[in-house]
Amino acid sequence: MFTTALRPQTPLPSRDLPSDLFEAINALKQKLNAVILAHYYQDPDIQDIADYLGDSLGLSQQAASTNADVIVFAGVHFMAETAKILNPDKLVLLPDLDAGCSLADSCPADAFAEFKADYPNHLVISYINCTAEIKAMSDIICTSSNAVKIVNQIPKDQPIIFAPDRNLGRYVMEQTGRELVLWQGSCIVHETFSEKKLIQLKIEHPDAEIIAHPECEPPVLRHASYIGSTTALLKYSQTSSSREFIVATEPGIIHQMQKQTPTKRFIPAPAMNNCACNECPYMRLNTLEKLYLAMENRQPEITMSEEIRVAALRPMQRMLEMSA
Ligand code: 13P
Ligand code: SF4
Numbered sequence: 001m002f003t004t005a006l007r008p009q010t011p012l013p014s015r016d017l018p019s020d021l022f023e024a025i026n027a028l029k030q031k032l033n034a035v036i037l038a039h040y041y042q043d044p045d046i047q048d049i050a051d052y053l054g055d056s057l058g059l060s061q062q063a064a065s066t067n068a069d070v071i072v073f074a075g076v077h078f079m080a081e082t083a084k085i086l087n088p089d090k091l092v093l094l095p096d097l098d099a100g101c102s103l104a105d106s107c108p109a110d111a112f113a114e115f116k117a118d119y120p121n122h123l124v125i126s127y128i129n130c131t132a133e134i135k136a137m138s139d140i141i142c143t144s145s146n147a148v149k150i151v152n153q154i155p156k157d158q159p160i161i162f163a164p165d166r167n168l169g170r171y172v173m174e175q176t177g178r179e180l181v182l183w184q185g186s187c188i189v190h191e192t193f194s195e196k197k198l199i200q201l202k203i204e205h206p207d208a209e210i211i212a213h214p215e216c217e218p219p220v221l222r223h224a225s226y227i228g229s230t231t232a233l234l235k236y237s238q239t240s241s242s243r244e245f246i247v248a249t250e251p252g253i254i255h256q257m258q259k260q261t262p263t264k265r266f267i268p269a270p271a272m273n274n275c276a277c278n279e280c281p282y283m284r285l286n287t288l289e290k291l292y293l294a295m296e297n298r299q300p301e302i303t304m305s306e307e308i309r310v311a312a313l314r315p316m317q318r319m320l321e322m323s324a
Helices: 021-032 044-050 056-065 075-088 109-117 133-135 147-152 166-176 195-204 228-240 254-262 288-297 307-323
Strands: 036-039 052-054 070-074 091-093 122-128 139-140 160-163 209-212 244-248 263-270
Touching: 021 036, 021 044, 021 288, 036 044, 036 056, 044 254, 044 288, 052 056, 056 075, 056 307, 070 075, 070 288, 075 133, 109 133, 109 160, 109 307, 122 147, 133 307, 139 147, 139 209, 139 307, 147 166, 147 288, 147 307, 160 166, 195 244, 209 228, 228 254, 244 254, 254 263
Parallel strands: 036 052, 036 070, 070 091, 122 139, 122 160, 209 244, 244 263
Antiparallel strands: none
């Protein structure tokens, strides 16, 4: 099983790096017939050089349809692993193999197998933020952008386990009116927002709209006028008539929001402590330098057993069919 161990970053020797990383990465892209897929929580430089930037659903759809020989995944481990599940014959690179996810780590495979055994008649719907082993034990995968749509397609008399994020699970319960058995996992980044500080910020910016990712806890979601995946939040910030937004998700997305609508103002929702803990420490392990080195050295590569991959592919394909 892949688990996350956050290690202090070791500085890379600058003598090994070309002076223009953008140019060098673009040259390697041609040479390898590679595609760079990046999530909105990546550093601005990485967002700017990516061929495709998206949320977990968009990234999976791109990974499922790419003609490239090499997929460079600028995101976290479960995202790159998903690309490998869909593309067993392609080389899938992750710039830093330690880029894990606290939510995926909150659902270990052995404990989940025991939990699942207690509900033999339940269908298992798992949020894509989980390991390949958990996907292999699931019936359908979902993301934050299609979870409600997928649950709504399941017959009302079919009981469901929803894993691993309890906050997204609670949100889906509210939106669908369904009872779900929830695995009690969560994301350290989205649980860090402070309701008290959010209210204070809203008093200081009375015209700002609060928009939030469904991984946030209920006290924060309660104040949001719009809740959605990262792509949905980005689109909403473009179409809403508001000029100012308080954004309750990882602040990497603000780079894209600001780029799309430079005349609007985007304020990151405040964390409980005076820290930068609203930045995902795993996503931020990837840097432009590591992206270049991964392409140059063709590693770190994502690998997994064929047995797990085949079992994890089935629920992934169901998700792609159900969200078409
Ligand atoms: P999205 O589905 O919006 O990409 O969310 C992924 C994620 O990791 C949120 O923390
Ligand atoms: Fe995982 Fe949370 Fe980081 Fe998303 S923000 S990758 S859920 S730790």
